Amino acid sequence: xxxxxxxxxxxxxxxxxxxADVVMDVYLSGSINEGQHDDKVVEKLKKSxxxxxxxxxxxxxxxxxxxxxxxxxxxxxxxxQIDANVGSALATIKTLADHYKEARANSDYSAxxxxxxxxxxxxxSFTDSLRYSVRVLWGRINNEFGYVGSISAKIxxxxxxxxxxxxxxxxxxxxxxxxxxxxxxxxxxLRKLLITNMQETLSQCTQELSVVQARxxxxxxxxxQIQGRTRLLKGWLLHNDLHPDYVVNxxxxxxxxxxxxxxxxxxxxAAHVDVQNPQHELDLLDIVAQVxxxxxxxxxxxxxxxxxxxxxxxxQEFAIPDNPLKQAVDEYFCAIIDSxxxxxxxxxxxxxxxxxxSESWIYQVIGGxxxxxxxxxxxxxxxxxGEPDPIYSGNYIIHDVELWLA
Amino acid sequence: xxxxxxxxxxxxxxxxxxxxxxQLLKGEFICKVTNEDGLRALKNPQTRERVEDxxxxxxxxxxxxxxxxxxxCGYLQxxxxxxxxxxxxxxxxxxxxxxxxxxxxxVQEANGQDEPLREGMPIRLTDLQTCIEDTPAFxxxxxxxxGYRLFGSNSSSTDGQLKLVFKRLVDLGYLIKPNAEKxxxxxxxxxxxxxxxIRFIDETEGLNLEAQAETATQRDLL
Numbered sequence: 001x002x003x004x005x006x007x008x009x010x011x012x013x014x015x016x017x018x019x020a021d022v023v024m025d026v027y028l029s030g031s032i033n034e035g036q037h038d039d040k041v042v043e044k045l046k047k048s049x050x051x052x053x054x055x056x057x058x059x060x061x062x063x064x065x066x067x068x069x070x071x072x073x074x075x076x077x078x079x080x081q082i083d084a085n086v087g088s089a090l091a092t093i094k095t096l097a098d099h100y101k102e103a104r105a106n107s108d109y110s111a112x113x114x115x116x117x118x119x120x121x122x123x124x125s126f127t128d129s130l131r132y133s134v135r136v137l138w139g140r141i142n143n144e145f146g147y148v149g150s151i152s153a154k155i156x157x158x159x160x161x162x163x164x165x166x167x168x169x170x171x172x173x174x175x176x177x178x179x180x181x182x183x184x185x186x187x188x189x190l191r192k193l194l195i196t197n198m199q200e201t202l203s204q205c206t207q208e209l210s211v212v213q214a215r216x217x218x219x220x221x222x223x224x225q226i227q228g229r230t231r232l233l234k235g236w237l238l239h240n241d242l243h244p245d246y247v248v249n250x251x252x253x254x255x256x257x258x259x260x261x262x263x264x265x266x267x268x269x270a271a272h273v274d275v276q277n278p279q280h281e282l283d284l285l286d287i288v289a290q291v292x293x294x295x296x297x298x299x300x301x302x303x304x305x306x307x308x309x310x311x312x313x314x315x316q317e318f319a320i321p322d323n324p325l326k327q328a329v330d331e332y333f334c335a336i337i338d339s340x341x342x343x344x345x346x347x348x349x350x351x352x353x354x355x356x357x358s359e360s361w362i363y364q365v366i367g368g369x370x371x372x373x374x375x376x377x378x379x380x381x382x383x384x385x386g387e388p389d390p391i392y393s394g395n396y397i398i399h400d401v402e403l404w405l406a
Numbered sequence: 407x408x409x410x411x412x413x414x415x416x417x418x419x420x421x422x423x424x425x426x427x428x429q430l431l432k433g434e435f436i437c438k439v440t441n442e443d444g445l446r447a448l449k450n451p452q453t454r455e456r457v458e459d460x461x462x463x464x465x466x467x468x469x470x471x472x473x474x475x476x477x478x479c480g481y482l483q484x485x486x487x488x489x490x491x492x493x494x495x496x497x498x499x500x501x502x503x504x505x506x507x508x509x510x511x512x513v514q515e516a517n518g519q520d521e522p523l524r525e526g527m528p529i530r531l532t533d534l535q536t537c538i539e540d541t542p543a544f545x546x547x548x549x550x551x552x553g554y555r556l557f558g559s560n561s562s563s564t565d566g567q568l569k570l571v572f573k574r575l576v577d578l579g580y581l582i583k584p585n586a587e588k589x590x591x592x593x594x595x596x597x598x599x600x601x602x603x604i605r606f607i608d609e610t611e612g613l614n615l616e617a618q619a620e621t622a623t624q625r626d627l628l
Contacts, residue, residue, distance in 0.1 A: 151520040226521045235615025248500045262480030263495045266433035
C-alpha cells in the first residue's frame with residue numbers, strides 16, 4: 001500500500017517537474033490558454049488532478065492545493081488566503097488522540113505507532129499553518145497592502161485582514177489546555193505533543209496576532225486619515241460651489257479664541273549693524289568691499305555757483321629760480337675746468353666755505369655729474385674716495401668724491 | 407569642572423533657541439521640514455519652557471497644531487489690539503482656503519496620488535508641469551486658481567502661472583525649496599495646519615464636508 005502511494009507520488013511530482021512551464025504559465029495568468037500548449041500535456045495534467053475546469057465553458061485552472069503550494073514556496077504577496085478553521089483541526093487532533101489512547105490501552109502497538117505518527121503530523125501542520133498565517137499577515141502589513149492601488153482598496157484589504165485576525169484569535173480561544181490535559185492524561189508522548197509543544201506555539205502566535213491587530217488598526221487609521229483629508233478638501237470645494245455666498249463664520253470674535261487661530265503678527269525685522277564691534281569688523285569689511293559704487297550719468301552735473309569768465313591770453317613769462325646748491329655745484333664744475341686740476345668735492349666745500357652740509361653737497365655733486373648731457377660728461381671723471389667696510393665685506397664706504405678733467 | 411561643563415552645554419542650547427525664537431517671532435511655522443532641531447527643542451519640555459519664558463516677556467506664547475508636529479507663535483493674553491491682529495490673520499487664512507484647496511487637489515490629481523500633499527512630501531515642478539500641460543482640464547484649473555488674489559498671476563502661459571504660484575507658496579511658507587538650482591519643492595507643516603483649520607471650521611459649523619464629498623463620489627459612481 002505505502003509502496004504504491006510512494007510510486008504514485010513520485011509520478012505526480014515528476015509530471016509537475018516535466019510540465020513546470022505550463023504549470024507556471026497557468027499560475028501567473030490564472031487560466032490556461034488551451035491553444036498555446038500541447039493538448040496531450042494538458043490532458044495528462046487534467047487527469048492527474050493538477051488542472052481542473054470549474055464550469056463546462058470555463059478555461060482550465062490550477063487546482064487550489066497546487067496553487068497554495070506555489071504561493072507558499074514563492075512567498076507570493078498576492079496570497080491572502082488564511083486558514084482560520086481552527087475548530088476542525090482541533091476536532092481532528094482530539095479524535096486522533098482518542099484513537100491512540102484506545103490502541104495503547106489494547107496494547108496494539110503497531111496501530112498506536114501509526115496513530116501517534118498521524119497525530120504528530122496533524123499537530124505540526126496545524127502549528128505550521130498558524131505560523132504561516134501570521135507570516136502572511138505581516139507580509140501584507142509590511143508593504144502596506146502595496147499590491148492594490150487606491151486607498152479605498154487598501155482599506156478594504158485591511159478590513160479583510162482584520163476579520164481574518166479576529167477569526168484566528170477566536171479559533172485559538174477554543175483551545176482549552178485543561179481539556180487537552182485531560183485527554184493526554186499521564187501519557188508522556190501525548191503531553192509533550194499536546195501540551196508543551198502546542199502551548200508554546202499558541203502563546204507565541206496569540207501574542208504576535210495581537211501585535212498584528214494593533215498594527216492593522218494603526219494602518220487603517222492612517223488610511224482613513226488620508227482618505228479623510230482628500231474628502232475634506234473635495235467637500236470644501238463642493239460646499240463652496242453649492243453655496244456661493246457662503247462665508248466662514250467669524251471664529252475669532254468669541255471671548256475664547258481657539259488656539260489654532262492665535263497667530264501673532266511677525267515681529268522681528270532685521271537687526272542693525274554695530275560698527276563698534278571689533279568681532280564683526282572683518283565681515284563688515286567684506287560686505288563693504290562688495291558694495292559697488294554706481295555713478296549714474298544722468299545725475300545733474302555740479303554747476304559752479306559763480307560763472308568765472310576767462311580768456312585766452314599770451315602766456316606770461318615765468319622763471320623758476322635755480323636752486324643755489326645746484327648753482328654752487330655748477331660753479332665747482334667750472335672751477336675744475338678753469339684750474340684743470342683734480343679737486344675733491346669736500347676740499348672745494350671747505351675752500352669756498354660754502355654753507356651746505358657735506359653729505360648733501362656730495363650727493364648734489366654726484367647728481368650734477370650724472371645729470372650732465374652725455375657729450376659734456378665725457379670731459380669729466382668722477383672718482384669716489386673711500387675704503388671697504390672693516391667688518392662687513394662687500395660694502396664700500398664713500399667719504400668723498402674727486403672730480404677732474406678727462 | 408562639572409559646573410563649567412554644565413554651563414557650556416546650556417550655552418549651546420541658548421544659541422540654538424536663539425534662532426528658533428527668531429523664527430517664531432518672524433511668524434514662521436516650525437516643523438520637521440523648516441527646522442528639525444527647533445522642533446525637537448520645542449518637544450523637549452525643558453527647552454520649550456526656556457523659549458516660553460522668553461516669549462512670555464513680550465506677551466507671546468508657543469502654540470502648536472497637527473498633534474504637536476507644528477509650532478507657531480501666538481499671543482499670551484489677548485487685548486483689543488491683539489484681537490484685531492488675530493482677526494485680520496484669520497480673514498487672511500480664510501481668503502486663502504479656496505485657492506489653496508484647489509491647488510492641493512490639482513497637485514494630487516496631476517500626480518495621480520491617493521494622498522493629498524502633507525508635510526515632507528516632495529513636488530517636482532518639471533514633472534507637474536509636463537502633466538498639467540498635457541491635460542487640458544488641469545491647465546484650465548491652473549489658469550483659474552492662479553488668477554485668485556492669493557496668487558495674482560495674469561500670465562497666460564502654464565509655465566508662468568505655475569512658477570508664480572510656487573513662488574508665492576514659498577513666500578507664504580507652505581513650501582520650501584531646498585536647493586536653489588533644482589525645481590524640487592517640499593511641503594511644510596503649514597499645509598497640515600491648513601487641514602486643521604478646515605477641519606475646525608467643518609466641525610464647529612457642522613458642515614459635514616466628508617459626508618458631502620462621499621455622497622457626491624457615490625453619485626458619480628452611479
